[in-house]
Amino acid sequence: MSLQFMITVTLNGLTLAALYFIVASGFSLIFGLMRTVNMAHGSLYMIGAYVGFAVFDSLYASNATAGYAWYAGLLAGVAAAAVAGVVMQVVFLGWMQGQELRQALVTIGLSIIIADQLLAHFGGNPFQFFAPDALFGPTPVPVIGRYSTFRLFQIGLALAVGVGLWLLLNKTRLGIMVRAGVDDRQMLAACGVNVPLIAVATFALGAGLAGLGGVIGATAQPVALGVDVKFLLTSLVVVIVGGMGSIGGTAIGAILIGVAEQWGQALFPTYSVILTFAIMVAVLAVRPQGLLGRTGR
Amino acid sequence: MSLMSRSHWTLTALVLAILVSMPLLLPDFWLSGILGRSLIYGIVALSITFLASYGGFISLAQTMLAGIAGYTVAILAPTAIPASQSAVSYWLAMPLAVLAATLAGAVVGLIAIRTRDIYLLMITLALAVGFSLFAQSNIDWFNGYEGIRNVVGPELFGQPFRAHTVFYYVSLTLAALLYLMVLYVVRTPFGLVLQGIRDNPRRVAALGFDVAVHRIAAFAMAGFIAGCGGVLITFYNIGITPGSIGMTATVNVLVMSVIGGLGHPVGAFIGAVIFTLIDTFAATIYDRDRFNTLIGLVFLGIVVASPDGVLGLGKRLAGRGKRKDAGDGGTPH
Numbered sequence: 001m002s003l004q005f006m007i008t009v010t011l012n013g014l015t016l017a018a019l020y021f022i023v024a025s026g027f028s029l030i031f032g033l034m035r036t037v038n039m040a041h042g043s044l045y046m047i048g049a050y051v052g053f054a055v056f057d058s059l060y061a062s063n064a065t066a067g068y069a070w071y072a073g074l075l076a077g078v079a080a081a082a083v084a085g086v087v088m089q090v091v092f093l094g095w096m097q098g099q100e101l102r103q104a105l106v107t108i109g110l111s112i113i114i115a116d117q118l119l120a121h122f123g124g125n126p127f128q129f130f131a132p133d134a135l136f137g138p139t140p141v142p143v144i145g146r147y148s149t150f151r152l153f154q155i156g157l158a159l160a161v162g163v164g165l166w167l168l169l170n171k172t173r174l175g176i177m178v179r180a181g182v183d184d185r186q187m188l189a190a191c192g193v194n195v196p197l198i199a200v201a202t203f204a205l206g207a208g209l210a211g212l213g214g215v216i217g218a219t220a221q222p223v224a225l226g227v228d229v230k231f232l233l234t235s236l237v238v239v240i241v242g243g244m245g246s247i248g249g250t251a252i253g254a255i256l257i258g259v260a261e262q263w264g265q266a267l268f269p270t271y272s273v274i275l276t277f278a279i280m281v282a283v284l285a286v287r288p289q290g291l292l293g294r295t296g297r
Numbered sequence: 298m299s300l301m302s303r304s305h306w307t308l309t310a311l312v313l314a315i316l317v318s319m320p321l322l323l324p325d326f327w328l329s330g331i332l333g334r335s336l337i338y339g340i341v342a343l344s345i346t347f348l349a350s351y352g353g354f355i356s357l358a359q360t361m362l363a364g365i366a367g368y369t370v371a372i373l374a375p376t377a378i379p380a381s382q383s384a385v386s387y388w389l390a391m392p393l394a395v396l397a398a399t400l401a402g403a404v405v406g407l408i409a410i411r412t413r414d415i416y417l418l419m420i421t422l423a424l425a426v427g428f429s430l431f432a433q434s435n436i437d438w439f440n441g442y443e444g445i446r447n448v449v450g451p452e453l454f455g456q457p458f459r460a461h462t463v464f465y466y467v468s469l470t471l472a473a474l475l476y477l478m479v480l481y482v483v484r485t486p487f488g489l490v491l492q493g494i495r496d497n498p499r500r501v502a503a504l505g506f507d508v509a510v511h512r513i514a515a516f517a518m519a520g521f522i523a524g525c526g527g528v529l530i531t532f533y534n535i536g537i538t539p540g541s542i543g544m545t546a547t548v549n550v551l552v553m554s555v556i557g558g559l560g561h562p563v564g565a566f567i568g569a570v571i572f573t574l575i576d577t578f579a580a581t582i583y584d585r586d587r588f589n590t591l592i593g594l595v596f597l598g599i600v601v602a603s604p605d606g607v608l609g610l611g612k613r614l615a616g617r618g619k620r621k622d623a624g625d626g627g628t629p630h
Contacts, residue, residue, distance in 0.1 A: 037415050039422075092601065100415040101355055105555060105600045108548055112593035120587060229544040233426045236419050244416075273431040280423065281408050288411035 085207020402520015
């Protein structure tokens with residue numbers, strides 16, 4: 001096994017981890033504040049990818065607009081997922097706050113409907129975004145020669161999302177309120193904060209991150225039916241491993257799972273899923289609340 | 298303490314008598330396409346309802362356990378395509394399959410031993426989807442995406458297992474036995490401790506019961522039930538594929554349990570019948586291709602309007618009616 005091979009596989013793992021982090025951080029954020037397990041998180045990813053691609057495709061067809069088609073698609077995908085998330089929270093989840101299982105069941109119902117409606121409107125053919133010129137093609141990288149620019153950009157974007165979330169949660173008023181809500185919702189409401197509004201904002205942010213992941217993921221690899229399940233599963237495993245509601249934990253979980261998945265596929269292709277689950281089971285056995293999860297909520 | 302009240306027994310016997318006489322009344326399509334199918338999926342739904350109703354655990358791993366039994370019987374089946382090197386008689390393959398599901402159920406219980414509620418739901422879902430992805434990517438044992446075909450089951454009384462009447466009566470007998478087993482077990486000391494764990498695990502532990510062992514045993518028993526259903530489902534579908542145990546299948550069985558109502562084991566079968574009817578006649582009610590939207594809407598409607606399912610809805614309606622009739626007796630529930 002050459003050094004070149006090892007670095008390439010690890011880089012593949014890290015770029016995959018970057019995508020996982022973007023998607024799972026939204027899942028974790030929503031869970032952290034509202035204790036809502038959003039089983040439709042993968043569906044929000046699909047909404048981002050499909051709506052983003054519809055906008056991208058219409059702009060890309062013309063030479064005049066092709067230059068910014070990807071950026072417009074990105075914005076549209078994030079916005080569509082965020083709006084869908086807000087609708088979910090306002091119409092269904094908000095008023096059943098505290099009934100965690102019922103919320104999970106509702107989001108399962110929604111995910112069935114969303115997947116079927118997306119299929120009805122956009123058809124089942126796989127599609128893929130073309131990365132904008134600035135991110136297209138390879139970039140020289142020491143030792144391995146060159147590596148996909150877009151995949152390196154994924155890592156940068158994930159870092160930006162991570163730092164952005166940290167700043168938001170730790171340095172802004174909204175972040176302070178969100179963290180207070182995680183600790184004690186009732187007390188926060190008693191302090192005069194409009195908790196339902198904070199919840200809607202958090203849901204929009206978390207759903208928007210799923211949509212962002214959808215566009216990024218659909219640029220790196222073609223999107224086909226069934227990705228909603230894959231990314232729901234990934235989000236679940238990443239936050240189970242990393243710890244629910246912790247951004248740092250999500251990052252560690254995403255790196256572990258992403259790198260393990262790529263190494264698993266490189267070394268024993270047909271058993272790579274088992275490696276992922278071995279990690280999950282091992283973490284659960286030692287720390288049921290996840291690596292960085294807090295005990296005693 | 299008896300299994301059920303006398304009126305419950307009468308009702309159960311009546312329903313059973315009607316079901317037993319069904320082959321005389323219904324065409325073959327209804328017999329195996331609607332009733333038989335409802336019974337076998339209802340058995341898997343029963344394992345969810347058993348855990349939810351008496352243990353307070355919502356497990357999404359039950360379809361996976363049915364799948365483990367299905368794959369075990371398919372791998373060992375003498376008629377399977379592709380032919381297996383480890384083929385044995387169906388009469389050995391079936392108990393081994395149920396045993397495998399029971400053990401796997403215990404393992405799921407062990408993995409999820411320190412988790413509850415929503416965490417349990419997440420972990421069991423992750424396990425279920427992971428297993429289906431594994432079956433899909435593994436050629437050596439599971440024949441990958443194609444799955445294993447031509448698993449037809451043994452001959453019974455000189456007839457093929459899948460003959461409509463044979464299949465129907467086997468499914469009905471097994472469903473009735475498992476249903477009664479659940480009702481019996483929850484009255485035993487084991488079942489009572491389980492319900493204690495559901496209500497307050499700390500107090501049960503303080504009374505000196507081993508909560509962990511009881512939980513694992515409950516999951517093993519649910520695995521046994523799901524395994525019985527899984528073997529029948531594999532015969533019904535004449536084989537097994539990763540798609541038949543994936544996310545959609547997992548959610549479908551959950552939908553059955555929830556539509557019927559998680560409060561009582563009978564809800565599993567009520568939900569299975571409703572689901573099968575919608576599944577079969579969706580084309581005439583709504584657009585054939587948009588069956589999933591329809592089932593999603595029904596599920597959403599039930600969860601939003603009546604979290605305890607049709608059973609809870611019926612109970613509330615009956616309760617209202619009873620009040621109007623000024624203690625007329627009413628139908629027992």
